[in-house]
Amino acid sequence: MNDYDDEHIEREKTTWSWRMMQIGWTVSISAAVLLVVFVVGLFSGWFWVDGDVTDDSIALTVAVNTDEVAESADAAAEAVTQTGEQVEVLSNSEVIEGTVVSVGRAGGDKILNVQPMPDEDDAEEGEPSPPWEIVMTSATEFAGDAEAAEDLQTGDKVRVVYRDDDKKKSRFALRVTEGAREEPESEQASAN
DSSP, X not given: OHHHHHHHHHHHHHHHHHHHHXXXXXXXXXXXXXXXXXXXXXXXXXXXXXXXXXXXXEEEEEEEOHHHHXXXXXXXXXXXXXXXXXXXXXXXXXXXXXXXXXXXXXXXXXXXXXXXXXXXXXXXXXSOOOXXXXXXXXXXEEEETOSSGGGOOTTOEEEEEEEEETTTTEEEEEEEEEOOOOOOHHHHHHHO
């Protein structure tokens, strides 16, 4: 019976020590988070500390700028929302790399025809795949050498991030990145 009591007491000591350690970690982490918020808040203008010293006392005042805190919270919420939307769009998108065959118009949108870079399947079949038609809208972003659809020319190497729209049976460009254009051999020979 004595062994049971010693084991029970030892288990209680271990349990008590474990609880105290958990409480210590919780308090330490909470204090660290509060310190970080305090320092960031001071630099961000969320609040400030003001003091008044007299002969026999020191008065400290902490003032909170609720407008600045709300503005920072709104900016953070907007950034999270935009990031979430971008992740959602990019998670449903695909990428094609190839050469511009032509750029045209259909209604208010511009149409980009891209000859995909040959892959292993094309090499085995011996025939390149047909050009892809990709719709560029006002929401399409441009990067690299092209700042707009008008900057794209036949022969440009491009990388297009696009999204398939099954309802409209079209591919819509989200981002078009133009790389260096390969010059035809006749232009390279005349340059030498």
